[in-house]
Amino acid sequence: MESVAIVGVGLIGGSFGLALRSQGFAGPILGVSSSGAIQAALELRAISARSTLEEAVESADLVYLAQPVDRILSTIEQLAAPVASRVRRRPILVTDAGSTKFRIVQHASRFLPPNCFLGGHPMAGKERSGVEVAEAGLFQNRPYVLTPGAGFSHPFEPAFRKWLNVLGTRVISLDAAEHDRVVAFTSHLPQLLSTAIAATLESASDPLLSELHGTGLLDMSRLALSSSSLWSSIIATNRECILSAIAAFSTELEAIREAVERDSLSTSFVRANTFSAALRK
Amino acid sequence: MESVAIVGVGLIGGSFGLALRSQGFAGPILGVSSSGAIQAALELRAISARSTLEEAVESADLVYLAQPVDRILSTIEQLAAPVASRVRRRPILVTDAGSTKFRIVQHASRFLPPNCFLGGHPMAGKERSGVEVAEAGLFQNRPYVLTPGAGFSHPFEPAFRKWLNVLGTRVISLDAAEHDRVVAFTSHLPQLLSTAIAATLESASDPLLSELHGTGLLDMSRLALSSSSLWSSIIATNRECILSAIAAFSTELEAIREAVERDSLSTSFVRANTFSAALRK
Numbered sequence: 001m002e003s004v005a006i007v008g009v010g011l012i013g014g015s016f017g018l019a020l021r022s023q024g025f026a027g028p029i030l031g032v033s034s035s036g037a038i039q040a041a042l043e044l045r046a047i048s049a050r051s052t053l054e055e056a057v058e059s060a061d062l063v064y065l066a067q068p069v070d071r072i073l074s075t076i077e078q079l080a081a082p083v084a085s086r087v088r089r090r091p092i093l094v095t096d097a098g099s100t101k102f103r104i105v106q107h108a109s110r111f112l113p114p115n116c117f118l119g120g121h122p123m124a125g126k127e128r129s130g131v132e133v134a135e136a137g138l139f140q141n142r143p144y145v146l147t148p149g150a151g152f153s154h155p156f157e158p159a160f161r162k163w164l165n166v167l168g169t170r171v172i173s174l175d176a177a178e179h180d181r182v183v184a185f186t187s188h189l190p191q192l193l194s195t196a197i198a199a200t201l202e203s204a205s206d207p208l209l210s211e212l213h214g215t216g217l218l219d220m221s222r223l224a225l226s227s228s229s230l231w232s233s234i235i236a237t238n239r240e241c242i243l244s245a246i247a248a249f250s251t252e253l254e255a256i257r258e259a260v261e262r263d264s265l266s267t268s269f270v271r272a273n274t275f276s277a278a279l280r281k
Numbered sequence: 282m283e284s285v286a287i288v289g290v291g292l293i294g295g296s297f298g299l300a301l302r303s304q305g306f307a308g309p310i311l312g313v314s315s316s317g318a319i320q321a322a323l324e325l326r327a328i329s330a331r332s333t334l335e336e337a338v339e340s341a342d343l344v345y346l347a348q349p350v351d352r353i354l355s356t357i358e359q360l361a362a363p364v365a366s367r368v369r370r371r372p373i374l375v376t377d378a379g380s381t382k383f384r385i386v387q388h389a390s391r392f393l394p395p396n397c398f399l400g401g402h403p404m405a406g407k408e409r410s411g412v413e414v415a416e417a418g419l420f421q422n423r424p425y426v427l428t429p430g431a432g433f434s435h436p437f438e439p440a441f442r443k444w445l446n447v448l449g450t451r452v453i454s455l456d457a458a459e460h461d462r463v464v465a466f467t468s469h470l471p472q473l474l475s476t477a478i479a480a481t482l483e484s485a486s487d488p489l490l491s492e493l494h495g496t497g498l499l500d501m502s503r504l505a506l507s508s509s510s511l512w513s514s515i516i517a518t519n520r521e522c523i524l525s526a527i528a529a530f531s532t533e534l535e536a537i538r539e540a541v542e543r544d545s546l547s548t549s550f551v552r553a554n555t556f557s558a559a560l561r562k
Contacts, residue, residue, distance in 0.1 A: 123493060123494060123495045124495060124496070125495050125496070125497070142495070143492060143493050143494075145493065172492070172493065174489075174493075178489075179493075182487070182489045182490060182493050183493065185481070185482055185485060185490055186482070186490055186493055186494035186495075186498050187494060187495055187497060187498065189478065189481075190478060190497045190498050190500075190501040191497065192534075192537055192541070193474060193478060193501065193534075194497070194500075194501060194553070195537065195546075195549055195550055195553040196530060196533045196534045196537050196549070196553075197470065197471060197474060197530060197533075197553075198552070198553035198554075198556045198557045198560075199533050199537075199549045199552045199553040199556070200466070200470075200526075200529050200530045200532075200533045201466055201467070201556050202552040202553065202555055202556035203529070203533065203552070204466060204529065206463070208455075208459075208463045209463060209466055209467055210556065210559050210560050211424060211453070212404060212424050212426065212453065212455075212460070212463045212464065212467055213404060213424075213464075213467035213468060213560070214404045214405060214406050214423070214467075214468055215405070215406070216406070216468060216471045216472065216475070216503070216504045217467050217468065217471050217560065218560065218561070219471075219475075219500040219501070219503050219504065220471040220474065220475060220500070220501060220504070221553075221556070221557040221560060222497070222500050222557070223497045223500065223501070224550075224553035224554065224556070224557040225554060225557045225558065226550075227550070227554075228546055228547045228550030228551065228554075231546065231550065232544065232546055232547065235541055235544070235546060236544055239541060239542070242541055243538065243541060243542070245481075246534070246537075246538050246541070248481050248484070248485065249477060249478060249481045250531075250534065250538075251481075252477045252478075252480050252481040252484065253473075253474075253477045253527070253531065253534075256473055256476065256477050256480075256527075257524065257527050257531075260473070260516055260520060260523055260524060260527070261520070261524070263513065263516070263517055265476075265509055265512065265513055265516060266509045266513065268476055268477070268480045269476055269505075269507075269508070269509030269512065270509065271479070271480045271483040271484070272475070272476040272477075272478075272479035272480040272483065272502075272505035273479075273505065273506060273508075273509075274483055275479045275480070275482050275483035275491065275502070275505070276479045276502040276503070276505040276506045277506065278491050279491050279494070279498065279499065279502060280499070
């Protein structure tokens with residue numbers, strides 16, 4: 001794995017480039033992105049050169065798709081012809097950093113030659129987007145899911161996994177559908193609840209609400225700063241799992257509402273304490 | 282206001298003592314609390330001496346009730362006789378730091394002489410409790426609600442307000458019922474939602490849920506670490522407002538659930554973005 005191309009040089013793509021460089025990756029890091037992102041990424045040294053998608057497939061060993069999910073799906077279609085041509089000559093590993101995995105892996109198996117796509121998801125992020133907020137340490141100590149599927153093997157896979165370890169991630173191999181089910185609870189549900197609480201307070205149209213609060217409301221509304229453009233394709237590609245997670249939450253909230261009426265909240269608090277403490281171990 | 286007594290020397294009471302000292306308050310700061318809390322508070326210099334409630338009323342100009350809401354209510358009853366006796370000789374100002382105000386103010390007007398109780402609520406806290414986590418800067422840049430009620434006046438009130446300013450708080454005078462309505466949305470609802478999401482994930486009983494998450498879940502579950510013993514009396518004294526806040530949230534969540542089904546989330550995101558950005562201005 002001597003050269004890398006990053007498609008979509010935003011928070012995640014830019015952080016991947018910065019992380020590789022800061023850990024001693026010496027090869028070229030090409031960037032395929034909008035002019036503004038490329039300019040900023042070159043200045044930050046997150047990439048070493050600008051490239052087209054076709055040139056990237058021609059020269060890179062690893063193509064890293066770090067776009068929103070809907071854009072990853074269309075990039076995979078665009079990659080079909082150049083990747084098919086490239087693998088007849090030299091191996092190439094295509095991977096992605098999309099927030100959902102089942103649809104992306106399914107799309108790759110339809111459009112790309114077998115054994116050249118490895119789904120991935122770095123469980124790291126910020127409420128702000130763009131290469132300007134990229135950080136070399138973004139992936140450090142964070143889980144990094146890979147969804148190789150049964151029988152997957154690729155000559156560059158060991159090197160890619162080695163770099164993920166060097167970057168300080170905790171690599172976890174998982175079935176793509178299982179990944180989507182889990183993140184519906186641990187990532188998509190928290191996002192929608194943060195959006196829901198901020199929208200609830202906005203609807204109340206009372207200036208006192210943004211004046212009289214403790215730090216707890218800041219925590220609970222941070223994710224609500226996220227952009228809907230990023231989230232619409234996450235939701236579109238994980239709808240059933242997200243609806244299940246909302247249903248489970250609604251059941252729990254209804255139990256809490258009834259407990260508020262009856263003055264008997266402690267069981268929910270005890271279970272919530274247990275989970276939250278375990279999360280911090 | 283030459284001497285202060287803090288009743289309940291935990292996170293809030295201890296932080297009040299530390300803050301006064303760090304800003305140059307030179308008089309005695311008595312502590313009325315459990316032996317363990319008194320010992321720790323003396324070592325941290327959050328208080329200067331231990332006292333009984335009766336001695337505190339005898340010698341302090343300001344009595345600061347920093348207990349959970351249910352304990353504040355019973356302390357107010359205990360204060361009835363000694364405060365009535367004291368005010369016949371010298372003025373004394375009793376204030377509190379309870380998370381709800383209407384019931385406390387109502388209780389004080391029933392048990393204490395007129396014009397000697399001023400309800401208060403520093404909008405600051407932590408998910409951990411106890412004087413061990415107290416901080417001199419806890420109240421800095423945080424709102425501090427006072428609920429004086431119509432016609433309230435007290436010779437020590439200007440000095441108390443001056444000290445709250447010196448401590449760096451933003452003092453806001455508000456009707457007690459209005460305070461409770463606002464904090465139901467900005468404090469009690471966020472707490473119950475954090476508890477609900479953590480309890481939802483605990484119920485799923487899947488070890489992957491505490492392994493595969495981003496930093497967003499840590500934000501959303503931090504309040505869930507709070508103790509139910511503190512919250513049960515907050516809920517018991519603000520039930521109707523909390524039920525209204527839960528109802529408003531449930532309406533918003535149902536709209537989001539329907540939008541997930543229909544792929545049309547952006548209006549909730551836009552409104553949530555607006556509120557969350559305003560909160561950070």
